[in-house]
Amino acid sequence: MAKGKADLKKITKQDEDYSRWYLDIVERAKLAEESGVRGCMIIRPEGFAIWEKMQQILDQMFKDTGHANAYFPLFIPVSYFSKEAKHVSGFAKECAVVTHHRLTTKKSGEITVDPDAELGEPLVVRPTSETIIWSAYRKWIQSYRDLPILLNQWVNVCRWELRTRPFLRTTEFLWQEGHTAHATADEAEAESRQMLEVYKTFVEEYLAIPVLAGRKTENEKFPGAEHTYTIETMTQDKRAIQVATSHNLGTTFSKAFDVTYLSAEGTQEYPFATSWGITTRLIGTLVMVHSDNQGFVCPPRIAPLQVIGVPIYRKDAEKEEVLARFQELQENFKILNIFSFKVDTRENLNPGFKFNDWELKGIPLRLEIGPRDLKQGKAVLVRRDTGEKVIVEQSDLVSKIPTLLHEIQSSLFQKAQEFQAQNTYSVSSYEEFKVSIEKNLGFYLAYFDGSPEDEEVIQEETKATGRCIPLTEESETGKCFYTGRETRNKVIFARAY
């Protein structure tokens, strides 16, 4: 691969080393970088602009479904986890714990933790906020009139991960977490399904990422949940990636935090909970699903910048004319305000360099105009996804650009969907599955009614986990590929990120 200094800046090819390719894209497209703080990344402006756009769109979808935002503390007293532990087994204990509240200066001038400033009760940096939120809901929920409560927060959370990978698995990450309280089990179930549907719509329509919606198996569901719903997609190396989850938590947290309400009938009842979240992992998923050996590929509907103009010229006189034309176009486009546009006016860089640079950064469409185009009233549009060049009349740009952006969006979705379909298999025996997944990664659909212990054996033997019980699969019965028992459950197995 590395042929010398000239190649230093090349992106590793996907088929040479997929993991390295992923890291190269994240770094070279300036989406994120290592911070020097273990497992924590810096989200660079290019990456953060995508997160901001995701937030805007999703936040509106949450508000349209009746939710409001709030903010709960970052720190959770460790005693809250003891309360949770009585009702929930198996929640993750790898998290950041604050034990002191002061620094001090040593004689050497070095700064260190002040040993005299130990906290009475250690505080955990929130890995998720069910405990702190349900401890507040205890005060807020008295009567059935206080229900439902439909809240969300956009925050940072922290889980102490051993092996990290930017966006996909980091110690600190950004997410939103919805936490709702309902009077009935049915309402909570409907809420958790509704939010899964919101996520599916968002991810498919804006990120052009086709997903399988399903329910998690016993082994994979959130500790304390009645049901965990998930949407999963397939990366270009044919692994599964969990895109979002929505949990029906039943009365687990109302019981753990002793929250009851007076019903209309005058009885004391436990309210029902849901929680649901989506994280900065979405940005990594965009890379994993759409990007290529030239760099990042960003679907137009989520791209902060949709069209980049690159002026082509050699002589000063040409430069002046071409830039003047771009200036005019920019003003026109700004008034129309139907796509985002910028002109690359950087000096001392040749067009070839600029082409590569914007391809690397994943801008969906490039607009080139040179002196000859000027004379002919033409312009060149280049699609980032296919590299296809389209020569158009400049007067047609305002209609052609939105059409092309739309085509790119559809085409990215379709390509990913076909790839997923081509790499999804049905298997009826565990032996067949073991052999097949070694040869071809992908999604394997099988009848399955095994226990959590069975799932663990399967994971040990095949490195595959039950990703979900698809919601769309019809409920005919069949023979479990592992136990041989008749079952209605069909499960997708895959190796996952």
Add this chain to the structure above:
Amino acid sequence: MAKGKADLKKITKQDEDYSRWYLDIVERAKLAEESGVRGCMIIRPEGFAIWEKMQQILDQMFKDTGHANAYFPLFIPVSYFSKEAKHVSGFAKECAVVTHHRLTTKKSGEITVDPDAELGEPLVVRPTSETIIWSAYRKWIQSYRDLPILLNQWVNVCRWELRTRPFLRTTEFLWQEGHTAHATADEAEAESRQMLEVYKTFVEEYLAIPVLAGRKTENEKFPGAEHTYTIETMTQDKRAIQVATSHNLGTTFSKAFDVTYLSAEGTQEYPFATSWGITTRLIGTLVMVHSDNQGFVCPPRIAPLQVIGVPIYRKDAEKEEVLARFQELQENFKILNIFSFKVDTRENLNPGFKFNDWELKGIPLRLEIGPRDLKQGKAVLVRRDTGEKVIVEQSDLVSKIPTLLHEIQSSLFQKAQEFQAQNTYSVSSYEEFKVSIEKNLGFYLAYFDGSPEDEEVIQEETKATGRCIPLTEESETGKCFYTGRETRNKVIFARAY
């Protein structure tokens, strides 16, 4: 004050106990509440909606001045503070320190910190992000072509405060922090002044809070800053409150983190830094400046909900007609989209209860329509700030409401401005000041050229601090009220939150 159970829900009067009044407003208007976690508050949906609106407006102002958002880690290795300490003395050391990365379950079932999971290097929960950001800028800044860097982040930060008060001083709070890097000292100075101006415009035009813009005295400036600029306002109990700060940091952080760039002339130079921030304290400031004994008062331009409709009826037939009319109005208003509007359709609550409830929550304008109004084609508009009732033709609502909202906005600003002017004094001798501030709190403008030590004596003796050297004061010379020396510096002294 407390006359029995019926009074339990009354708001403490401002002149009885201003501090208690403040806490009552925050709690009863549901802006925030104690979380049970020491010094950390829960920002409730009503309070958070104001913060969201502040974010939207300010974020656009930051982008219009060329800034982009990014995200840097929450955790800062303690060694970064040692680097800072070599260049900056006196930075605050009261902060949350993470020392462990795992919980464990005791035999009793209780959850506790795992003593085997101690971190090699403790991590500090960011109190502010200069150190972590400048350690990244070291990689990003190589050449003059990489400058300026104009970044901002919207995040949570943590400072271990002994005495806390919701919004005004909490252990964890939300803010934005801008961090910029420039090639020249002049550019950094211009940036810090520009951002102060952005804050002043935002606070005056949207929050209707008149501010004094000035430079901090030596004693009050940010550790490591060349200059700290501030905007300060006056609360209704005549204290100063710092609303926002903008720092020209010179080369302090580029030197501490060894950041240099290759200039156009081929020399290695240190870049110049600024940082600037505004926090959730703004919400507390709104309470402190505008609110009254009836509850919260929210200026229309920052109010998430601007007009609340309260239907008036007794009989079912009346109810139907009145609600139908409100429904029509709501649809009209929605199409026009020039103010936000909701109808209080809650059952079993009388109009009087609803009036009080929305006054408590600070909604700028109330729209009442009853059966008699229906017949006459009239409606009643009630201003939250003055209680004034305006009877208008229903057909005039769409013009009258925006006019009234505008009047409320102006009037709140003017009232606060007059109050500030009335309680601002000039003093020429320290003795006069000591006597006067005991009798009347307020802003005291005096010639001052004392040392930081002098400022500390003044603070001990009068509980007042130098709030700022106003930028607008003319630079005639006068005699320092403390040292008697001739100086051009005029300083505002006040007791402050």
